[in-house]
Amino acid sequence: MKTLQLGQFSIDTVVETAGPFAPVDFVLPGVDLARLEQHSDWLMPRFLNAQRQLMMSFHSFVLRTPRHNILIDTCVGNDKERPLRQGWHRQQSNYLQSLAILGLKPEDIDFVCCTHLHADHVGWNTQLREGQWVPTFPNARYVFSDTEYKHWETEHRQALAQGRPTPNHGSFGDSVLPVVDAGQALMVEGGHDFEAGVQLEPAHGHTPGSCVLHARSAGEHAVFTGDIMHTPVQLIDLSWSSRFCHDPVQAQQVRQTLAEQLTDTSSWMMAAHFPDPVAGRIVSHAQGLRWSCDHS
Numbered sequence: 133m134k135t136l137q138l139g140q141f142s143i144d145t146v147v148e149t150a151g152p153f154a155p156v157d158f159v160l161p162g163v164d165l166a167r168l169e170q171h172s173d174w175l176m177p178r179f180l181n182a183q184r185q186l187m188m189s190f191h192s193f194v195l196r197t198p199r200h201n202i203l204i205d206t207c208v209g210n211d212k213e214r215p216l217r218q219g220w221h222r223q224q225s226n227y228l229q230s231l232a233i234l235g236l237k238p239e240d241i242d243f244v245c246c247t248h249l250h251a252d253h254v255g256w257n258t259q260l261r262e263g264q265w266v267p268t269f270p271n272a273r274y275v276f277s278d279t280e281y282k283h284w285e286t287e288h289r290q291a292l293a294q295g296r297p298t299p300n301h302g303s304f305g306d307s308v309l310p311v312v313d314a315g316q317a318l319m320v321e322g323g324h325d326f327e328a329g330v331q332l333e334p335a336h337g338h339t340p341g342s343c344v345l346h347a348r349s350a351g352e353h354a355v356f357t358g359d360i361m362h363t364p365v366q367l368i369d370l371s372w373s374s375r376f377c378h379d380p381v382q383a384q385q386v387r388q389t390l391a392e393q394l395t396d397t398s399s400w401m402m403a404a405h406f407p408d409p410v411a412g413r414i415v416s417h418a419q420g421l422r423w424s425c426d427h428s
Contacts, residue, residue: 133408134409138353143354145410146194147408148230156184163369179363188407189408191207193402194236197329201240201243202245202326203272204356205404206254208223209227209307210223214302239271248341248343249276251303255303257307277320277341277343279334279341280343337360338374339378344357354400355399358404360390364406370388391421394413
């Protein structure tokens, strides 16, 4: 994605990996494959390949305001032990080099905002140094939903006590707790204002404390939606929640509300896994809702 100018703000992406991820009916267990054929003119090949695999991207957003550099979600990370997901296991990506291309060093990040605490949204919170996980962004405050944090802390502690694998591929232990131990975590309840025009808003459902981030400047608006939608395929039927949703019914309700708010408006939607060019808008069509990528 080319830099998106949003009033006095700018938005860029830092892509970790992109390409075919998994069969659509694996990610969306309730999907009607026959209905996808009716939408092949706009779904394929950008969002769905010939093998019916979802085309997905794992990326962070960098929101730059006159006051702050805000990194939104931090992908999978390098060197993480993820044996149950081969593509993530001990990954070696050029994430920090991609950040440098944008003219940013880890020290330049003021806030890290995690929309939720799944493994592919917290990985670069930390990096491995001399055998220890330490915060990647030494000057940043890491903003976590208090509801989200408490849920996964409880799950993590119970798993340890019972001698079973910890949740989210162990990412709470290697990508969240080290940030808290370093004193860089900022736990927020409900909404949170980073500065004028940048606001975190609860959007519970995909996870118990998932959030979206709104950016508004000079009459322009963008919303960073995390995993409210994993793929534009979900616009065909907003009831199709992913297999990764903690509460599929509540996730559907949040997705429907979001679509009602954004459809046929000038607001940009910035989803965590939509493929390039990422920035787009929800538009109405004779066959229902569609995704319009008119920024490239």
